[in-house]
Amino acid sequence: QVQLAESGGGLVQAGGSLRLSCLFSGRAFGTYGMGWFRQVPGKEREFVATIHRAGTFTSYSDSVRGRFTISRDNAKNTVLLEMNSLKPEDTAIYYCAARWVSTMTNSSEVAYWGPGTQVTVSP
Secondary structure, eight states: OOEEEEEOOEEEETTOOEEEEEEEESSOGGGEEEEEEEEOTTSOOEEEEEEOTTSOOEEEOTTTTTTEEEEEETTTTEEEEEEOSOOGGGOEEEEEEEEESSOOSSGGGOSEEOOOEEEEEEO
16 A cells, blocks of 8 residues: 655745645555656646656656656655756646556556645746
8 A cells, every 4th residue: 555645845935935845655666667747726737757666767747847857766665856947837736646567647547645745946
């Protein structure tokens, strides 16, 4: 049984930075690809970033590439999302996601979700 718990959201001014953390509870964290998605009210949940189970491959959406960095620490069962140069359009609930073995770029590929953490970027 897998459980995910995000932390680190909050309010920040445009141009600022935040770091989101996701703690994975369960067995064999190192066999799961991990990712981050985000959602605003009235819109579909959208892909942000994903990382290979060994941390050897990462992928980002066009809207965050160059500003966000995903990483993982398999010894601590943790995945991070470093967010820099934040923009008001980054405001959303951010969700941690897990998929056995593979990375993911679509919400339909996700096996497990965290409850989400709110990120608000003021102008």
